[in-house]
Amino acid sequence: MxxxxxxxxxxxxxxxxxxxxxxxxxxxxxxxxxxxxxxxxxxxxxxxxxxxxxxxxxxxxxxxxxxxxxxxxxxxxxxxxxxxxxxxxxxxxxxxxxxxxxxxxxxxxxxxxxxxxxxxxxxxxxxxxxxxxxxxxxxxxxxxxxxxxxxxxxxxxxLPADLLPFQPEAAGGYLAFLGRISPEKRPDRAIEIAARAGMTLKIAAKIDKADQAYWDETIAPLVARHDNVEFVGEINEAQKAQFLGNATALLFPIDWPEPFGLVMIEAMACGTPVIAFNCGSVPEVLDHGVSGFIVETIDEAVDSVHKARGMDRHLVRATFNARFxxxxxxxxxxxxxxxxxIGQPANGNVYIPRQYGLDLHA
Known part of the structure; x- marks a missing residue:
């Protein structure tokens, strides 16, 4: 065509x-x-x-x-x-x-x-x-x-299958937050989850002009008060592979109707499980207990951090291979x-993802 x-x-x-x-x-x-x-x-x-x-x-x-x-x-x-x-x-x-x-x-x-x-x-x-x-x-x-x-x-x-290499072990031992600093992305939740789980949190995020005040007044003071939080800033594709691949889990603590959430499948490609709040597209992208955990509260998120340590990262990657x-x-x-x-009228049907089998050796 x-x-x-x-x-x-x-x-x-x-x-x-x-x-x-x-x-x-x-x-x-x-x-x-x-x-x-x-x-x-x-x-x-x-x-x-x-x-x-x-x-x-x-x-x-x-x-x-x-x-x-x-x-x-x-x-x-x-x-x-x-x-x-x-x-x-x-x-x-x-x-x-x-x-x-x-x-x-x-x-x-x-x-x-x-x-x-x-x-x-x-x-x-x-x-x-x-x-x-x-x-x-x-x-x-x-x-x-x-x-x-x-x-x-x-x-x-x-995503291209070879874009973000699979990491069989989370060598860094930290939690990751990747994307954009904004109220709806809830980096404040990520900071609280990491603090309560007793883990380091690395934040790699862009700060738009529209969100500068939110950073200055809300998030920057939280980062300063928590020794376990490191603000990395905006990163490129090459840095992203290591940043996500070495994380124990990606935190995706949103409270808005996220249309998709590309970072979730980027983490999955690395074998890194995702801990996400039940908003927007999250239940469509994540397979609960397989590629990550879908949570409703901070308490559930903290509990999921400990579960994520024992997840099969091969299975997380296999889910990416099958679906994304x-x-x-x-x-x-x-x-x-x-x-x-060919001129067939659109009937509004939703694309139904194909049934998939998981290749644990991918």
Missing amino acids: RIAQIAPLAECVPPKLYGGTERIVAYLTDELVRQGHEVTLFASGDSRTLAQLVPCSHVALRLNPQVRDPIPYHVMMLEQVRQRASEFDIMHFHIDMLHFPLVRECAGKTVTTLHGRLDLPDLVPFYRAFPEFPLVSISNDQRKPMPPVNWSGTVYHG TVERMARDYVALYERQF
Whole structure:
């Protein structure tokens, strides 16, 4: 198939540091090329891809201090996509909603993956106004706040199998928190869990400008008061393998409707079990007692830390191999593309993950 992938311009594809959406676009795009498809990637000029790259900004917008407003750059990118629409069988958008008015005349040959939270009241009238666009969710839970829309399927994220090597032992003996410092990610819970479990906590996280006050006023003082807590800062992909692989467990103590939670499957790829609060996509991603523990309280999380020490890390990795590889993600998207391309109407069916057997020697 001739496929266009349209990425956000805030980060390059893949991002140098934090950036979940751009990372997934990178993995999906390259895997589609490997599977024999003709793929064109619309992204920032510093992106790296096996596909044909159409540079839509010189560098990632977050890295350009002269950029004040990202919208003009995205609109210019969409004009390029619109002019070339006839060249593609499917155009796969990863930029939320900006493209809807501009490519409405060819909505039937588009797929839009919604990567963010959908529980915002402003979104309901918008999606009602554009009912013809086929939408893809990244978890079933993500759909709950939405009005009836043209759901094409749910496709879980996937990673290259060799991206994060399996670590059979947690050599570091610490708990890990990886991602972003923000109130909904609850690093304060992670600090309390580690303190009560008597373990070191390493926090590798990005601090956005919007969350600087939360860091300064809430989290930084907690870090200063706890000798067992080490703030590592934002890390890259190479550092991530060691950071996650050497951890006894990843703490994912969220209290918001997380659409997917990429860090959970990154930890699983390393063989590191995940201890996560029962919110959003967590019950869809984790197999309780197999790849980690789903908890409701701090007490349960502390108890799970001790259980995690005895978990079979081969089984954690085997669960990743069975459910969350990029090959599986690409196949699922191709199935959606083909249905769209041949003109079958989307029926809103949820993608049901294939039954899987676990290879304990993977």
